[in-house]
Amino acid sequence: MRIGRHRYTIDYVHLALITLIAAAVFWYLLDARSVSLSINNLLLVQPIALFALAMYLFIVPQCFHRVDAEVATLPPREQDPLSPTLPSERSDVIRMAALGLSLGLLVILIDVIGFDIGIFLFTAAAMAICGERRPFHLIAFSLAVTLVGIYGFRALIPFPMFTTIL
Template sequence: MSIVRLRFEGPWGSCLLLIGFASFSIWYFLDARSVSSEVENLLLIGPASALSLVLCVAILVREVPKLRMTAAPAAPRGDEAKSFRERYGVVAAIIALVVYVVLMPWLGFDVGTFLFIAASMLIQGERRWWAILSFAAIMAVLTVYSMESILSVPVPSLLF
């Protein structure tokens, strides 16, 4: 008995994302309606939800025929030579984002943003420390400045 590996070809990620958007739109509309079914409450939410659902369905109708699932050939022996980024880059980036959000109240927006950008650059393969540290520092300072000064949104900061 052999285990068949499947190869997913086509816009699977886009279709799953659209299904997620459609599910969120339905949930948001139903949640708003459960709070208050008054016309004033649903005046903007109802049409926006309907429009987003129509767009999601229209795009899905166009993209679903492109989806393919075929049996993958046996993996060549060179498969072990893939880099960390190629193997685990997306999962590592998701974990970094979750850690960034969870630790934000303790680290502050400035330090958390700096560490998240630096970690993301490492995950994506950047190895020059001067580039990682300088880019992360510049982006953290610009992000905190734009949030607080330009947008007037107070953010929890540790250093600034």
């Protein structure tokens, strides 16, 4: 594709995928708004849908790549630090497996030990797996996440969740 003096290539697969996702989000938002405009119905759906649509607008320009002759003759840059790469080191793979296992244990045990203790233990385990070793930070951050999570969910969702302490 040519615009002015510049030539561009379009990543059609990426563009089609994000457009499909944006269309599904937009349809879901319209469907939720057609049912009811009450705050209880749209409390989570509308802000997240609008955020997702805004992200779509930021992602679309990345599907267009300029390929002018002078750009092609520049030396290749080093690998983009933001480009997704699969972890290749054994420690990273073990860390990912441990995080997945701890999330699985949270889901399985949440009805047994309670939502509050489960969230606290999962947060502490995830921080420890990711490298945090200071006990005060492990306990304080896990407690803060637990309190915000429990009281936040109770304020937003009228669902009786099983808690042991809170």
